[in-house]
Amino acid sequence: MASVHFLCPQCEARLGREAGEPARACERCGAFNEVIAPGADAIIDRCAACGHDQLYFQKDFNRKTGIALVVVGAIFVPWTYGLSLLGVTILDYIVWRMVKDVIVCYRCQAVHRGYPPNPALKPFDLVVHDRHVYGAAPPGAEEGHR
Ligand SMILES: [Zn+2]
Ligand SMILES: [Zn+2]
Numbered sequence: 099m100a101s102v103h104f105l106c107p108q109c110e111a112r113l114g115r116e117a118g119e120p121a122r123a124c125e126r127c128g129a130f131n132e133v134i135a136p137g138a139d140a141i142i143d144r145c146a147a148c149g150h151d152q153l154y155f156q157k158d159f160n161r162k163t164g165i166a167l168v169v170v171g172a173i174f175v176p177w178t179y180g181l182s183l184l185g186v187t188i189l190d191y192i193v194w195r196m197v198k199d200v201i202v203c204y205r206c207q208a209v210h211r212g213y214p215p216n217p218a219l220k221p222f223d224l225v226v227h228d229r230h231v232y233g234a235a236p237p238g239a240e241e242g243h244r
Pocket of ligand 1: 106107108109110111124125126127128129
C-alpha cells in the first residue's frame with residue numbers, strides 16, 4: 099500500500115495518508131492540510147506534503163531488526179561454534195536486499211512509501227541536506243566577507 103507520512107505543520111504530530119484517501123485535518127490539533135498520497139503507481143518527483151522538488155531515497159530498514167539479528171546470532175555462538183554469526187551476516191544481507199527504498203523530502207522529511215523508484219532521484223546527500231538546514235549558503239561560505 100502506497101502511503102505518505104509527514105509531520106503536521108502546526109503541532110508536528112506524525113500523520114499518515116494512504117493512496118486513495120481524501121485530504122483531512124490533523125488528527126491531533128485539527129489544523130487543515132491538503133496532503134493526499136498520490137496513486138500507488140505514481141512516480142514521485144515532488145514532495146506530496148510540501149511540494150518541494152528535492153528528494154532522496156533510502157532503505158526502509160529498521161536498524162533495530164539488524165541489531166536483534168546479531169544478538170540472536172551471538173546467543174547461539176556456543177552451540178554452533180560461531181557459525182550462527184555467519185548465518186546472521188547472510189540473513190542481514192538478504193533482509194537488506196528485500197527491503198524497499200522510501201523517498202524522503204529534504205525540506206520536511208515526509209516519507210513516501212510503496213512507490214516505484216524514480217530514476218532521477220539520488221541517495222541522501224549531506225551537502226544538499228546542509229543547504230536545506232542552514233539556508234542557501236553552505237556554512238563557511240561567508241567567511242571571506244568578514
Ligand atoms: Zn496537528
Ligand atoms: Zn516536503
